Amino acid sequence: MVTGPKIGPVGKRVLVNVGEEVTVKGTSVKVRNERFISDFLFDTKTKTAKSRSSSHDNPAIFVTMRDDVDTLFSGWIFKNFGMMHHRDTTYSVSFVSYALRQTTGLLVKENPGSGLIWLGIIGMSIGVILVFWVPRRRIWISIRRDETTGKTVVCAGGAFLKDDDAALTLWETIKVELGS
Amino acid sequence: MVPVDITLFWWSLIGFGAASLCHILFLVISRRPLYWCASGVMAAATVLLTAAIIVRAVAIGHLPVTNMYEYLSLFAWSAAFFYFVFVLGFRQYTVSVFIAPVVFMLIVSASLLPKEPNQQLVPALQSVWLQIHVTLAALGEAAFGVAFAANCMFILKKLVASGSFVKRFPSFDRLDIVSHKAIIIGYPLFTVGALFAGAVWAEQAWGTFWSWDPKEVCSLIVWFIFTLYFHLRVRGWRGGKSAVISIAGFIAALLTFYSNMFLGGLHAYN
Numbered sequence: 001m002v003t004g005p006k007i008g009p010v011g012k013r014v015l016v017n018v019g020e021e022v023t024v025k026g027t028s029v030k031v032r033n034e035r036f037i038s039d040f041l042f043d044t045k046t047k048t049a050k051s052r053s054s055s056h057d058n059p060a061i062f063v064t065m066r067d068d069v070d071t072l073f074s075g076w077i078f079k080n081f082g083m084m085h086h087r088d089t090t091y092s093v094s095f096v097s098y099a100l101r102q103t104t105g106l107l108v109k110e111n112p113g114s115g116l117i118w119l120g121i122i123g124m125s126i127g128v129i130l131v132f133w134v135p136r137r138r139i140w141i142s143i144r145r146d147e148t149t150g151k152t153v154v155c156a157g158g159a160f161l162k163d164d165d166a167a168l169t170l171w172e173t174i175k176v177e178l179g180s
Numbered sequence: 181m182v183p184v185d186i187t188l189f190w191w192s193l194i195g196f197g198a199a200s201l202c203h204i205l206f207l208v209i210s211r212r213p214l215y216w217c218a219s220g221v222m223a224a225a226t227v228l229l230t231a232a233i234i235v236r237a238v239a240i241g242h243l244p245v246t247n248m249y250e251y252l253s254l255f256a257w258s259a260a261f262f263y264f265v266f267v268l269g270f271r272q273y274t275v276s277v278f279i280a281p282v283v284f285m286l287i288v289s290a291s292l293l294p295k296e297p298n299q300q301l302v303p304a305l306q307s308v309w310l311q312i313h314v315t316l317a318a319l320g321e322a323a324f325g326v327a328f329a330a331n332c333m334f335i336l337k338k339l340v341a342s343g344s345f346v347k348r349f350p351s352f353d354r355l356d357i358v359s360h361k362a363i364i365i366g367y368p369l370f371t372v373g374a375l376f377a378g379a380v381w382a383e384q385a386w387g388t389f390w391s392w393d394p395k396e397v398c399s400l401i402v403w404f405i406f407t408l409y410f411h412l413r414v415r416g417w418r419g420g421k422s423a424v425i426s427i428a429g430f431i432a433a434l435l436t437f438y439s440n441m442f443l444g445g446l447h448a449y450n
Contacts, residue, residue: 114383117383118380121379121380125372125376128367128368128371128372129372131368132364132367132368133364133368165357
């Protein structure tokens with residue numbers, strides 16, 4: 001709501017979207033809505049205005065009002081405290097009401113590596129299943145003659161499934177047989 | 181009027197309670213017919229729970245795994261399934277005595293949760309990955325539950341060495357092998373189902389493979405615990421030490437299940 005010369009003491013109601021500027025009808029006065037905060041808080045450390053929460057507990061807008069020559073007013077005005085920022089100038093401006101606009105935020109990303117990740121996941125899944133569930137028994141035995149002592153040296157190694165009890169028994173048997 | 185699936189669920193709960201009681205009696209009295217009676221009751225309760233899950237699935241038009249009650253029902257069913265795997269497949273009769281109370285504990289936990297079905301799924305849940313991810317995770321965690329049962333017997337046998345009923349427990353080696361077998365079944369299921377399938381689905385639903393959601397982090401901790409279990413077995417850890425790690429893993433899995441209740445996050449759909 002804007003009051004002043006040519007506007008009258010009753011004032012005129014102007015609708016200004018955030019980021020837009022509107023000329024008050026019949027005057028050269030322009031009103032710009034710079035920013036909206038739903039729950040106004042002035043951070044004294046950073047000296048900046050921000051919202052305390054997402055709720056609409058203390059709605060405020062930053063308004064700049066100017067004519068063709070000067071800036072008449074520039075500052076925060078509050079819906080819940082209409083008289084707080086009436087300045088001792090010819091014109092005054094107050095925040096009377098507001099309406100919210102429904103918007104949807106969309107995040108569009110490019111992910112060129114996703115095919116590789118799919119490949120990796122398929123590979124890892126197959127790998128985990130092979131390691132744990134596919135039965136396998138492999139035994140390696142190396143037999144060589146030790147030239148210095150003239151003895152035959154037998155080295156054995158094996159790979160089995162983690163819970164293959166029969167393979168462990170077999171392995172124990174091989175160890176005993178080789179030992180004898 | 182109480183829905184049919186809920187009625188079946190309550191009957192299965194009574195069945196699992198009776199089966200647990202019969203199993204404990206078998207441990208005390210040690211009469212083979214009592215064991216087969218317990219297994220019969222267990223089978224009947226499992227059939228009732230299977231019917232409850234199928235009836236609910238038909239009623240809501242998708243696999244009932246979209247809230248905590250439904251997941252716990254599937255978790256209990258999976259544990260009951262592994263009970264029969266270990267009884268019929270591996271002939272581990274005495275170990276199964278401890279699996280029945282684990283199933284009963286899970287079904288009682290499910291009974292305490294709200295049972296209203298989700299007729300209209302949120303967009304993130306409308307995916308085939310829901311069935312793959314949740315079913316494999318439940319099966320994996322149920323297998324960890326079997327290991328938990330075997331390891332509880334191990335610890336009990338260790339602590340109550342002179343007790344009469346612990347003499348009927350399998351040997352330490354046998355309990356260690358059963359626990360190891362269960363984790364070998366559960367670990368790949370959990371890895372592929374909870375982590376890999378979960379990551380793929382998360383990418384489709386939320387646009388990122390990993391978002392450090394509380395449930396994701398807790399699942400990763402469970403996976404690390406069981407990975408540590410395997411690593412330490414390679415280093416020679418057996419018996420009591422690996423039993424403690426396995427028990428810690430299952431407790432972490434249960435905490436993971438409840439984590440979104442306390443910590444919220446993307447998995448808190450209710």
